[in-house]
Amino acid sequence: MPDSFATADPPGEFDGPMISLRNLRVSYTGREILHGITFDVQRGETLVILGGSGSGKSTLLRTLVGLERPTSGEVWIRGKNFAAISEAQRDEIRKHLGMSFQGGALFGSMTVGQNVALPLVEHTKLEPSTVEIMVRLKLDQVGLSGFEDFLPSQLSGGMKKRAAVARALAMDPEILFFDEPSAGLDPIIAAGIDQLILELKKAFRMTIIVVTHELASAFLIADRMVLINKGDVIAFGTTEEMKNSKHPKVRQFLDRVPEPAVAQELDYLQMLTEPSTKTGEGRQGKSR
Amino acid sequence: MEFFSKVGASVEESLGYVGELTTLAGQAAYFTFVAPLRGKPVRFQRAVSQAMEAGVRALPILSLITFFIGLILALQAAYELRRFGAVSFVANAVALSMTRELGPLITAVIVIGRSGSAFAAELGTMKVSEEIDALETMAINPVGFLVAPKFVAMLIMLPCLTIWANFMGILGGSLFGVAQADFTFWRYILASLDALFLRDVITGLVKSVMFGATITAVGCLEGLKTTGGAEQVGRSTTRAVVMSIFLVILVDLVFTMLFYFLGEH
Numbered sequence: 001m002p003d004s005f006a007t008a009d010p011p012g013e014f015d016g017p018m019i020s021l022r023n024l025r026v027s028y029t030g031r032e033i034l035h036g037i038t039f040d041v042q043r044g045e046t047l048v049i050l051g052g053s054g055s056g057k058s059t060l061l062r063t064l065v066g067l068e069r070p071t072s073g074e075v076w077i078r079g080k081n082f083a084a085i086s087e088a089q090r091d092e093i094r095k096h097l098g099m100s101f102q103g104g105a106l107f108g109s110m111t112v113g114q115n116v117a118l119p120l121v122e123h124t125k126l127e128p129s130t131v132e133i134m135v136r137l138k139l140d141q142v143g144l145s146g147f148e149d150f151l152p153s154q155l156s157g158g159m160k161k162r163a164a165v166a167r168a169l170a171m172d173p174e175i176l177f178f179d180e181p182s183a184g185l186d187p188i189i190a191a192g193i194d195q196l197i198l199e200l201k202k203a204f205r206m207t208i209i210v211v212t213h214e215l216a217s218a219f220l221i222a223d224r225m226v227l228i229n230k231g232d233v234i235a236f237g238t239t240e241e242m243k244n245s246k247h248p249k250v251r252q253f254l255d256r257v258p259e260p261a262v263a264q265e266l267d268y269l270q271m272l273t274e275p276s277t278k279t280g281e282g283r284q285g286k287s288r
Numbered sequence: 289m290e291f292f293s294k295v296g297a298s299v300e301e302s303l304g305y306v307g308e309l310t311t312l313a314g315q316a317a318y319f320t321f322v323a324p325l326r327g328k329p330v331r332f333q334r335a336v337s338q339a340m341e342a343g344v345r346a347l348p349i350l351s352l353i354t355f356f357i358g359l360i361l362a363l364q365a366a367y368e369l370r371r372f373g374a375v376s377f378v379a380n381a382v383a384l385s386m387t388r389e390l391g392p393l394i395t396a397v398i399v400i401g402r403s404g405s406a407f408a409a410e411l412g413t414m415k416v417s418e419e420i421d422a423l424e425t426m427a428i429n430p431v432g433f434l435v436a437p438k439f440v441a442m443l444i445m446l447p448c449l450t451i452w453a454n455f456m457g458i459l460g461g462s463l464f465g466v467a468q469a470d471f472t473f474w475r476y477i478l479a480s481l482d483a484l485f486l487r488d489v490i491t492g493l494v495k496s497v498m499f500g501a502t503i504t505a506v507g508c509l510e511g512l513k514t515t516g517g518a519e520q521v522g523r524s525t526t527r528a529v530v531m532s533i534f535l536v537i538l539v540d541l542v543f544t545m546l547f548y549f550l551g552e553h
Contacts, residue, residue: 094424094427097425101422105418105422107419167426
């Protein structure tokens with residue numbers, strides 16, 4: 001399969017949409033999670049994938065980086081259909097992708113420096129001294145200079161995320177994926193990660209895909225947004241278009257309105273906890 | 289009818305499991321022998337550190353246990369042999385049962401406890417914390433990166449440990465020989481060596497190689513199959529240990545039968 005290595009484009013030569021999905025369907029243990037997703041992402045654009053828990057947004061992200069196989073439909077990444085190529089060709093494309101996982105997914109047995117160096121050591125023939133310099137550069141970019149020799153377990157949550165971003169940046173990817181970048185971080189650290197994403201976008205014109213349900217962060221970093229609900233695209237557009245959307249599901253998500261069933265439950269809880277006359281009526285009403 | 293369909297289903301399941309094990313071992317073999325020819329060298333450093341962990345660090349506990357086993361064997365054998373006035377055959381009994389059977393088996397059991405469980409726990413933790421996924425997104429094959437070095441380490445270390453275990457067992461037997469059966473130490477060792485044919489040592493070593501492959505495949509497979517959270521890692525580790533012990537005994541039985549019938553001619 002060595003010819004597949006030759007067919008990989010050198011970075012920067014491809015200039016169609018970086019990602020285009022066509023009627024993408026993904027099933028997981030017999031249940032369809034994504035029911036025909038279609039959208040494009042242009043070079044240099046930051047797309048935020050919004051959606052509630054269980055909406056399928058994480059599955060969408062996993063499919064984009066090739067961790068899940070689509071049951072049907074097409075996933076074009078840098079002009080290659082990810083779903084229809086060999087494993088070796090897929091690996092070739094993956095070298096142009098970087099992914100920052102929710103928990104960081106740093107290798108616990110390696111130092112931060114070794115973690116960042118790993119893709120370089122595995123995929124390039126760079127001298128160890130060059131790799132060392134590259135690692136230092138990448139850690140500099142995410143504000144972690146001097147942490148090369150720390151183990152991931154010695155880092156705080158926010159620093160782990162930053163180290164994971166540094167590792168994702170190691171191969172100078174064209175597309176960077178973030179899974180819930182601010183999950184589990186305090187607001188200040190989370191804002192720092194948002195800032196980092198904005199800086200990367202500005203400095204490298206990277207295509208960035210972020211899965212999140214943090215609205216404030218989403219509106220800050222996004223050029224465009226896609227809202228996924230129960231495996232379908234509900235809305236796709238710029239942040240302005242999203243803000244002005246009249247679609248009931250978009251409004252519900254952006255205005256943080258609970259589901260009707262949940263709303264009723266909340267009313268009921270309120271009814272029970274409020275020691276007013278209303279409570280008594282409610283109880284009587286129930287007993288009848 | 290229902291009984292037969294249940295038997296059929298469990299046979300199918302077992303064969304499926306063996307199939308998964310051989311697939312994993314096959315992939316590891318690919319990354320050890322074929323991939324280097326395509327310019328992706330074996331990770332020797334990782335294999336060496338695995339060999340240190342699975343092999344060298346097992347030596348103290350392995351020595352102690354096999355020394356005791358050798359002593360126990362000598363005592364048990366002498367119990368019967370002295371009725372025939374043949375206590376001097378203790379050396380033969382210990383040497384043969386250690387090299388042909390107990391050396392490889394006890395080594396395997398200790399390695400299962402130390403390393404098979406560790407493989408499952410390590411890979412299981414990596415799986416649930418998305419580290420395996422991270423490897424894949426970095427275009428690094430998890431089997432090549434994590435499993436293949438373990439196979440290399442285990443296939444080399446288990447026979448070495450087994451030879452050591454055989455030696456320590458004989459040493460344990462010699463304690464009885466010297467104290468109770470009028471041997472001098474050197475005469476006991478010579479008697480042991482006299483009792484052994486090269487064939488006995490080799491059959492033990494062949495078994496130990498097969499045990500090494502089994503333990504690694506089961507430990508890694510159970511680890512990689514982990515889904516969910518931390519408690520699942522515990523469950524995978526338990527399964528890895530139980531399955532490994534069962535399969536090692538099964539492999540032992542198959543090879544012992546094979547050697548028995550081959551030895552007839």
